[in-house]
Amino acid sequence: MPGGRSRGPAAGDGRLRLARLALVLLGWVSVSSPASPATSSSASAAFLASAASAQPPPSSPCPAPCECSEAARTVKCVNRNLSAVPADLPPYARTLFLTGNQLAVLPAGAFARRPPLAELAALNLSGSRLREVHAGAFEDLPGLRQLDLSHNPLVHLSPFAFSAINASASAPSALSELILNHIIEPPPPGQDQHQDQKQKQNQSVESMVGAALRAGHALHGLWRLELASNHFLYLPRDALSQLPALRHLDLRNNSLVSLTYLSFRNLTHLERLHLEDNALKVLHNGTLAELQGLAHVKVFLDNNPWVCDCHMVDMVTWLRETQIVEGKARLTCAFPEKMRNQMLVELNVADLDCDPILPPSLQTSYVFLGIVLALIGAIFLLVLYLNRKGIKKWMHNIRDACRDHMEGYHYRYEINADPRLTNLSSNSDV
Numbered sequence: 114m115p116g117g118r119s120r121g122p123a124a125g126d127g128r129l130r131l132a133r134l135a136l137v138l139l140g141w142v143s144v145s146s147p148a149s150p151a152t153s154s155s156a157s158a159a160f161l162a163s164a165a166s167a168q169p170p171p172s173s174p175c176p177a178p179c180e181c182s183e184a185a186r187t188v189k190c191v192n193r194n195l196s197a198v199p200a201d202l203p204p205y206a207r208t209l210f211l212t213g214n215q216l217a218v219l220p221a222g223a224f225a226r227r228p229p230l231a232e233l234a235a236l237n238l239s240g241s242r243l244r245e246v247h248a249g250a251f252e253d254l255p256g257l258r259q260l261d262l263s264h265n266p267l268v269h270l271s272p273f274a275f276s277a278i279n280a281s282a283s284a285p286s287a288l289s290e291l292i293l294n295h296i297i298e299p300p301p302p303g304q305d306q307h308q309d310q311k312q313k314q315n316q317s318v319e320s321m322v323g324a325a326l327r328a329g330h331a332l333h334g335l336w337r338l339e340l341a342s343n344h345f346l347y348l349p350r351d352a353l354s355q356l357p358a359l360r361h362l363d364l365r366n367n368s369l370v371s372l373t374y375l376s377f378r379n380l381t382h383l384e385r386l387h388l389e390d391n392a393l394k395v396l397h398n399g400t401l402a403e404l405q406g407l408a409h410v411k412v413f414l415d416n417n418p419w420v421c422d423c424h425m426v427d428m429v430t431w432l433r434e435t436q437i438v439e440g441k442a443r444l445t446c447a448f449p450e451k452m453r454n455q456m457l458v459e460l461n462v463a464d465l466d467c468d469p470i471l472p473p474s475l476q477t478s479y480v481f482l483g484i485v486l487a488l489i490g491a492i493f494l495l496v497l498y499l500n501r502k503g504i505k506k507w508m509h510n511i512r513d514a515c516r517d518h519m520e521g522y523h524y525r526y527e528i529n530a531d532p533r534l535t536n537l538s539s540n541s542d543v
């Protein structure tokens with residue numbers, strides 16, 4: 114602002130200043146205007162400068178570490194090491210990025226403001242070192258539709274994180290997209306992380322997330338759920354039971370071994386089911402029937418270690434017929450060794466048997482051991498046969514020797530048993 118150092122105050126200047134001040138307070142000062150002829154008071158000049166250079170009007174401030182754009186309705190507080198959600202978030206914010214911070218804990222009402230952040234629809238808390246999300250953390254965000262909590266090492270996710278503290282009294286949340294990829298702390302090297310977490314909170318991470326997905330019927334409108342890269346070994350039986358609107362379920366890159374206990378029956382709107390990069394061995398009849406019963410679904414099953422034994426028969430039969438598996442020709446056996454890399458859809462059902470599956474190295478070593486034992490046995494019998502006369506003589510000798518020996522024992526036994534002779538025998542030590 115050039116006017117700050119101007120010299121002589123002109124007549125009538127005070128009135129002009131007053132008028133300007135009023136304009137500023139009303140937020141009508143534009144950046145381009147100030148060809149201010151003369152303002153002697155440095156205080157008022159500073160006020161003018163700040164008012165003119167701040168883009169959003171003073172009624173909706175932007176928190177210091179953030180960038181705000183009222184036109185785009187977006188607030189970005191990115192990579193700022195913030196340890197709490199800024200208090201003075203502008204109420205026009207529709208999209209809020211709080212990524213790359215150090216929030217650690219998200220308490221109840223972390224976004225409750227006066228006036229409320231009624232416009233906020235998308236909230237991204239990715240990579241902000243969150244360890245705890247408390248009940249009602251997203252309360253007072255009535256318009257929240259998309260929530261991204263990915264890449265946070267969550268140790269405690271309250272069952273009521275996505276509903277109100279007062280779950281019974283809460284209205285269903287408007288949330289339609291919930292992104293929870295990579296929300297489990299990476300295991301410390303050389304330590305079983307699942308065991309570790311169980312000990313810490315007496316609950317598996319799977320059931321912790323499952324409980325939050327069920328609680329309070331809050332997620333009845335959810336249509337997108339991403340749970341990729343979470344080391345999940347299983348999904349709790351009723352984890353999906355309160356998500357009737359689900360269209361897109363991403364379970365990629367977990368460690369799911371089986372889907373037997375999971376029901377997809379009620380997910381009638383499901384369109385995409387991502388199960389790539391898990392540890393699935395086979396899908397059983399019940400699961401196959403449920404998936405086939407969904408009208409619009411596409412299922413993605415790549416990169417699972419399918420086991421091509423007798424349990425695979427139903428799945429292979431189903432795969433040949435079904436249209437719902439995306440890229441079914443890419444699915445190959447991982448075990449047993451003799452079937453490795455064979456396409457599931459091209460398997461001959463007659464080849465699918467349940468011989469005890471031993472690693473091939475072990476199989477050959479067992480065969481070898483058997484042959485060696487048989488050879489030794491045969492040689493032994495042959496030797497016996499060739500020496501049958503000698504053996505007979507040898508047997509007689511042994512029998513005689515034994516008889517002599519036994520008689521000796523018998524004699525000693527009688528001596529020991531005879532109380533009159535006991536002292537004698539023990540003294541002489543036979």
Ligand SMILES: *[C@@H]1O[C@H](CO)[C@@H](O)[C@H](O)[C@H]1NC(C)=O
Pocket residue numbers: 192193194
């Ligand atoms: C955040 O913290 C890291 C390490 O503590 C530091 O290197 C980085 O400069 C900090 N960033 C800001 C914006 O303060």
Ligand SMILES: *[C@@H]1O[C@H](CO)[C@@H](O)[C@H](O)[C@H]1NC(C)=O
Pocket residue numbers: 212237238239259261292
């Ligand atoms: C949230 O922010 C992260 C980091 O910038 C980004 O990778 C991710 O795509 C964002 N999530 C959404 C839903 O846009």
Ligand SMILES: *[C@@H]1O[C@H](CO)[C@@H](O)[C@H](O)[C@H]1NC(C)=O
Pocket residue numbers: 278279281282
């Ligand atoms: C929770 O709801 C009950 C009744 O539904 C009410 O009595 C109670 O005050 C509520 N508690 C809070 C913290 O809002």
Ligand SMILES: *[C@@H]1O[C@H](CO)[C@@H](O)[C@H](O)[C@H]1NC(C)=O
Pocket residue numbers: 315
């Ligand atoms: C942990 O779980 C076991 C069995 O479910 C229960 O008996 C025990 O009380 C729990 N401990 C804590 C601290 O919650």
Ligand SMILES: *[C@@H]1O[C@H](CO)[C@@H](O)[C@H](O)[C@H]1NC(C)=O
Pocket residue numbers: 295342343344366
């Ligand atoms: C799969 O998950 C692991 C563990 O969460 C992660 O380190 C890895 O980057 C993920 N891979 C992909 C392709 O996302």
Ligand SMILES: *[C@@H]1O[C@H](CO)[C@@H](O)[C@H](O)[C@H]1NC(C)=O
Pocket residue numbers: 353354355376378379
């Ligand atoms: C499916 O929905 C019905 C009716 O809405 C309900 O009774 C049943 O428990 C649900 N089943 C599962 C597995 O969620």
Ligand SMILES: *[C@@H]1O[C@H](CO)[C@@H](O)[C@H](O)[C@H]1NC(C)=O
Pocket residue numbers: 398427
């Ligand atoms: C699976 O279903 C098919 C066809 O519905 C049936 O022929 C087969 O016997 C079933 N398999 C098992 C193990 O129940």
